[in-house]
Amino acid sequence: MREPRAQAFARRGILLLVFAFLYVPVGVLVLLSFNRSGLPTAWGGFSLKWYGELAGNAEILSAAWNTLVVALSATAIATLLGTxxxxxxxxxxxxxxxxxxxxxxxxxxxxIVLAVALLSFFSRLDVTTGLHTIVISHVVFDLAFVCAVVRARLKSFDFTMVEASRDLGASAVTTFRRVTLPLLLPSVVAGALLAFTLSVDEFIIAFFTAGAGRSSMTLPMQIYSMIRFGITPEINALATIVMAVSATALVISQRLNRGRLLGS
Amino acid sequence: MMSLSNHEACGLRASDPRVTPAIRKILPSGPGLAAAPGVAWLAVFMIAPCLLVFAYAFLTRGLYGGVVDELTLDNLLRVLDPLYAGIFLTSTRIAGLATLLAVLVAYPAAYAIVLSPRHWQPLLLFLAVLPFWSNYLIRTYAWIVLLNREGMVNQGLTLLGYEGEPLSLLYSEGAVVVGLVYNYLPFVILAIYATLSRLDPQLKEASRDLGASAVATFVRVTLPLSAPGVAAGAVFVFVLSIGNFITPALLGGGRFQMVGNLIYDQFLTANDWPFGAALGMALILVMMALLFLQARVTDRVSGGRVGAGNA
Known part of the structure; x- marks a missing residue:
């Protein structure tokens, strides 16, 4: 059945408007990050100048390093426990x-509730806060997401493969290692990538569980304080890098998970 | 955030006929054992802290911050104080407005995706949801860039011939609402798409064959059957908006206190942890009430014979 013309027109119009609403604001940011003049008002030509400034900013580099440490640790623990x-x-x-x-x-x-709960908990037990308390806190939500992604895969898991392996004489351990795990692996990796993105981007819980001082500042905390200070071309460049990393992780995650990530 | 898949993520059980004794041996030994470390982690680092903070709601504030172990109901009563009840009302109004707008934008968007050619749908859906997984701070900051006095919106107006003072669009209730809609719209599209895409097309055809107009079919068949998706999306936006801290802080310029900011202040500036805990508890109560309502909507629709294909 062919789609009526009026309907096709309306459908495309709606999609165009909604995608414009979703992508123009962040698109403007990306564009401005390459603007030599650094002004939101005038285009001074293409330049990587602001990215260069970032590379020379010790505070940002240390925050980025902290974020990487937190996200990788939290993802590793959450992937194991969640699976x-x-x-x-x-x-x-x-x-x-x-x-x-x-x-x-x-x-x-x-x-905000989980953040204040964890702050109260750590301070009640006199736990010294720092990067490790951020990791502990991030594992809480990361593992829930890994678990959800892997469960979705188990739902459509073809158990006859496992049976076949056993019938053909493979031991339980061999079957798990050679059949079950390889079949589950894409969803495990997809879950891990999702956890990694969530952890890299998480701000409030990290903010509350990091403790005082610059030493355990993560990238979102750095971005937050920069934004409060005002609009600078460096933020645009930093934002572009962070979004590019998230988007890449998600595209890979989505491919591995064959669309299940989105519940479709 | 993945409440949709969660309802049906109840995959294979040991009682499932597909699970033969051989399979039972392959899955990690003992049902409790594999789950144990994860369950323990959640028990220690989620449930215990939440219980602790709920206990704090009934305790007394220390002289220099901190908490004194003396029971009191003062904190909970203070939540009802007109000043704070007013902040709850403001938050409710802003969150309600954001929810309404998000649903009004997301419904046509989800409908448009469902009507698109089948092989395009996964890509369209992915593109709609992608921004949702990128950094919340950055997505909010993007609106500062757009709405400030020298921002793109004011520039655009000047280009269109507007000659007055630049509009101060930022730091207003409207900016907060737009920021919330922008940040949560992807999830609402996903939630509504999930129910719309599972509707049996025959129901619509039957309605048309029986003489109902396209509008009547939409109002009496499609809309009620997609109610669970609308409810799931709406509850999500509302809950996350009312407890939001970043958007009011950045786009409201601190002029609009919402419950999330109030809790933040009690813990980090006012140093009144018990009151902050009481506010958090109130927030959780509101959230649970809404989730209960959402479950009722879903049950009512899938309880009828024309279920939306819920497993």
């Missing part, structure tokens, strides 16, 4: 409402 959690939950004979709520909660608790 095991998904396998454990899917293996249960009966669905437990409490368990479902528990693994769902980190995704919906307002981040």
């Amino acid at each position: 095991l959690l998904a396998l454990g939950i899917e293996r249960r004979a009966r669905r437990s409402r409490g368990l479902e709520a528990m693994v769902f909660a980190p995704m919906i608790i307002p981040d």
Whole structure:
């Protein structure tokens, strides 16, 4: 059935408007980051000058390093725990409402509430705060997302493959290593990439659990204080890099996960 | 944030006929064992801190910040104080407006994606959701660049022949609402798309065949059946907006206190942790009430015989 012309017109018009709304604001940022004049008002020609300034900014470099350390550590822990959690939950004979709520909660608790809860918790126990407390806190939501992605994959998991492997004489361990794990791996990596992006971008929980001092400042905290200070061309350049990293991680994650990430 | 997939992520159970004894052996030993480390992590670093902060809501503030272990109901009563109840009302109004606008923009967008050729849909959906996963601060900052007095919007107006004073668009309630809609729109599109794409096209055809007009079919068939997606998206935007801290701080210029900012202040500037804890508790209560309502909407629709394909 051919789409009526009026409908096709309206459909394209709506899509154009919505995508313009979503992409023009960040697109302007990206464009301005390459503007030699540094002014939002006048185009002074293409330049990588602001990226150069970033590379010479010790504060930003140290914040970027901290972010990398936090995100990689949190992702490693969350991927292991989240994958095991998904396998454990899917293996249960009966669905437990409490368990479902528990693994769902980190995704919906307002981040400000989780942030103040963790701050209270760490200070009550006299835990010295720093990068390690940010890692601990990030694992909380990261593992929930890894778990959700891996569970979605387990749902359509072809268990006859496992059976076939066993029937053909492979041991349980060999089967897990050579059949189950390779089949699950794309979703595990997709979950890990998602966790990494979330951790790189997370601001409020890191802000509350980092403790005082510059030494455990992460990139979003750095960006926040820069934004409060005013609009500078360096922020545009930094924003462009951060968005490029997230977008790359997500595109890979999406490919590995064959669209399941988006719930489609 | 992935509440949609969560409802149906209840994949394979050990009771599933597909799970033969051989498979049971392959999956990590013991149902509890594999899940244990993750469950323990959440118990220690999510549930215990949340319980602690809820306990703080009933305790007394220390003289120099901190918390004294004396029971009191003062903090909870203070949440109802007109000054703070007023902030809850302002937050509710701003969050409500953002929710309404987000749904009004997202519905046609999701509908347009569903009507697009099938092989285009995954890409369109991915592009709609992609901004959602990029840095929240940066997406909010983009609006500072657009809305400030020398920003793109004012520049555009000048080009169009506007000659008055540049408009101060930033640091207003409108800017906060636009920022919230911008940040959460992708998820609402996703939520509504998820229900619309699963509607049985035969239902629509049946309605048309029985003589209903296109408008009547939309209002009486499509719209009610897509209510769960609208509800999921709306609850999401509302909950995240009312507890938001970044957008009011950056786009409201501190002029509009919302619950999130109030909690932030109690913990980091006013040093009144028990009151901050009480506010957090109120926020969680509002959130749970809304999630309960959302579950009711979903149940009502999928409870009927014309379920939206919910597993």
